[in-house]
Each structure stands twice: as C-alpha cells, then as structure tokens.
Amino acid sequence: MAKGRFSNMFGRLLLKSLLPLSILILWKLAVTFGDIPSILLPKLEKVGADFVKYLLNGELIHHMTVSLRRCAIGFFFGSAAGVGLGVLLAWFKSLEVFFDVTLNFSRAIPKTALAPLLIVWFGFGDFPKILLIGLAAFFYTVIPTLEGVGNVDNLLVKSARSMGANDRQILFGVLLPAAMPSIYAGIRIAATSSFVILLFVEIISGNSGLGFLLEDARESLNTSTMFMTLIVVGILGFTLDWLVRYTEKKVMPWQKGKTISR
C-alpha cells in the first residue's frame, strides 16, 4: 500500500514536471540547432548568467524591493479604504444612494486608462504609481464589501441582537465575518491586479522597478535580461497567489472544506 502511494506520488511529480522540462529542452534544442537570432531567443545559459549578474550587483534586489513596496503600499491603503467605505455604505443606506452614480461610473473606467493623467499630474515618481494601484484596489474591494455586508442573512443579526449585542458588536462580530467570503474575494482580485497594474505603469513610466527593468532591457535589445525578469515576475506572481490563498484559509478557517465539490 505504502509503495503504491509512493509510486503514485512519484508519478504525479513526474507528470507535473514533464511539460516545463520539455519546454526547457525544446528551448535548448531550438537555440542550439535552430537558426534563431539570440535577440529573439537567448541561450538558456545566458539567462542564468544574467540572473547571477543582477543578483550579485544588487540591481535585481533593488528593483524587486522598489516594485514590491509600491505594490504593497498601494494595495494596503487602497483595499483598506475600499473595505472601510464599503462597510459605511452598507451601514448607512442613504450614503450608498449618495455615492451610487459616482462609484459605478468611476468603477467602469479601467484603472490603467488613468495612468497618462496621473503621470501628467504627478510625474514619474512613486506617488502616481502607488495611487493607481490604490485606486484599483479600492474599486475592487468597495463593491464586494458593500454587497457582502448588505446581503448578510438578517437571521444572524437577529440572533446576535437577541443575545444583547449592540451596534458595534453587530458590525464587528456579525456583519464583517459574515461578509468575509465576499470581502475576501474582492481582496484577492485587488492583490493580483495590483501586481498587473504595477508592471504596466512601471513599463510605461518607470525609472526603477521590475517593469522598468523589462522596458530597459527592451531598449538595449537585451533579451536575456528580459527573460530573466519575466521569470522573476512569474515567481513573484506565483508567490503572491499562494500567499493570498494561504491567508484566506487563516482568515476564514470555517470555509475550509466548504468549497464547491467538483
């Protein structure tokens, strides 16, 4: 039985790594035997060498920290504001009516479309980038929060009231946890899109950051550096996704095993 389990696991691992390995081998073969200019597809070794070079001279860490910092600040303040306003709007119905048109109109504008304007207003520094990410995170969280809190089963509120809960206890002890699945869905989209928007805005207006590294590599026709950056970006994106799902389980332990069965 144990052996069967092991060979099963081993088989799965093999199956999982089959495609990425074949891609690497194909890459290697194409560069070695194909007549492909290195500006289109650099040698694998060159990508690796670039990675070591940028790691050792500290540039990679520098651009990574700059990017992650922008992303984190924008995401944090944006989604905090989004959740905060969402809760307020759900609590005070007239406030929701007041904000309704404005919110739904500005939500409909893709946030990346605001980049040129923000650059005109605030230049090429950190602030417009963080602001753009913040705006996106805000709009991705405010509506799910509003809807999540608004749709909480009234029975839960009655339950808490019948045991003597006051408004504050209802808000923090009932409405927020009950709406958490919805709020968190918004936070998840906000987190992943923060990263997307960050790269976009760094590419079009960067002087630092991973997006800038990509654009800089394009200008100097340094394709291997581009590939290296893409792989780093991929790893970061992957980690971000994992982090979001991990915290979801921590924040909402009761949701475990409640997923839709497939």
Add this chain to the structure above:
Amino acid sequence: MKLAIRNLRKEYNSDNRGTFVALDRLDLEVAEREFVSILGPSGCGKSTLLEIIAGLQEQTSGDIITDGCPIIKDSNKAQNVVKKTAIVFQHYGLFPWLTVQKNIEYGLKIRGIESKKRHEMAMHHIEMVNLQGFEKFYPHELSGGMQQRVALARALVNSPDLLLLDEPFAALDAQTREICQRELLKLWQRMKITIIFVTHDVGEAIFLSDKVVVMSKEPGRVREIIPIDMPRPRDFSVRLKEEFRKTEMSVRLMISEKEVQYG
C-alpha cells in the same frame, strides 16, 4: 417571567403583497413559569409573534407587558429586556464562522463574562445537549438536528427567564426528539422559567404544556386556548391515556376544520 399580550397587530409592507396583516387583535396571557405551546397553520404568524416578544421586531400596535413593563423595540435598548429572554429560531441562526463552543459562548461574551467561566458554562451546556466531542466543529459540519441542539444550548446558557422556542425539535429523529422533550421538561422544572413553544406536532404540544394555544390564519389570531390539566411530572405513558387522546383528537379537528375553511 409573566407576559401579557394585548390587542397585538402586526402589518408587513411588501412590494408584491402591499400591506399584509400577519397578526391582528391577538390577546394572550402567559403566567409565571407556565409552559405554553402554540399550534397553527403555516404562515399564521407564530414566528412573527415570537420575534415581537423577543424585541426583534416592532408591532404595528398593541402592547406586550412582561412583569408589568412594556417591551420596546429599540436596537440598543433592546438589551435590557432581551437579556432575560432567549429565542431559538426555526432556522437556528448559528454563526457559521464560530465553532460549536464559540457559538454557545457568544451571549456570555457579549455580557463580558471572562473566558474561563465562559468555557466552563459552554462545556456544561454542550454536555447537556449531548454534543460532547463536537466543540470544535463548525455548524456546517453538523447535521440539522445537531445544529438545532447547538441553538438550544446557545439560548439556555444565558439562563433566560423567558424561553421562546420556534419548532426547536422539528429536525430531530423521533428518538432524539423524545429525549429532548424530556430534557426540556426537566430543565423547565429545575430552572423555573417560562416557556413559549411553537410546534406543528399536536401530541408534543399537549405532552409538554400547561396550555395549548391554537392560532388561525389570515389574519393570525388566537382561535382557542386549551388548558392541559394532566398531572406532572409526565412521562410518555400519559400519551396512552384516554384523556390525552381525546384532547389530541379535538385539537386536530380544530386545526383541520380551519384548513378546510380556508383550503
């Protein structure tokens, strides 16, 4: 706690039905430590009545007087009244994000009871409703009957003077239901509380109660009050007695008549 309901009226305003009168000219007296059951067709306003008594909904007109004080529905002031009243909802209303134990502790936490004491009281009540070993489970991991028992424990742990139960045993199998009925009677006798018990089970109502209230529908009001004089403590053998079966038959007739009339 004793209770007097005078000329109670409840209207609901909804878009598709306009103004709907759920309860009208409803009068009811409940004595201190009395066990009262309410029977009536679906939609006659039983749940509505309980929620008004619990201060969770506001009546359109009429009065509810508990121990001489009127109940006022006010989200924050409701606490004063509500503290002595506990309600078990028809659909439980357990908090899905809290474990069985934390659900039961909720009311104690609201009242600021310290965690060690809370834990003790919760454990005691978990034992009482026979859910040992499920403390750390979330509601969705329990069966309907188990959830119902959690809801019961969550109400009882607050040691109410007035306990409102909305079809609390509906989701239980016959055996568990009998155990729970017996336990409820014991508890009622020991804790000296007043109970208003909504059910669709005529036999259950008669077995448990000092008096059975039969309600009629549209608008919901009290149609008949039947005192049950069988001596206590009662065990299940009373169900076999001539007196019990006669009462049961007459109540059944009363309910079905009504249904035919409105059919």
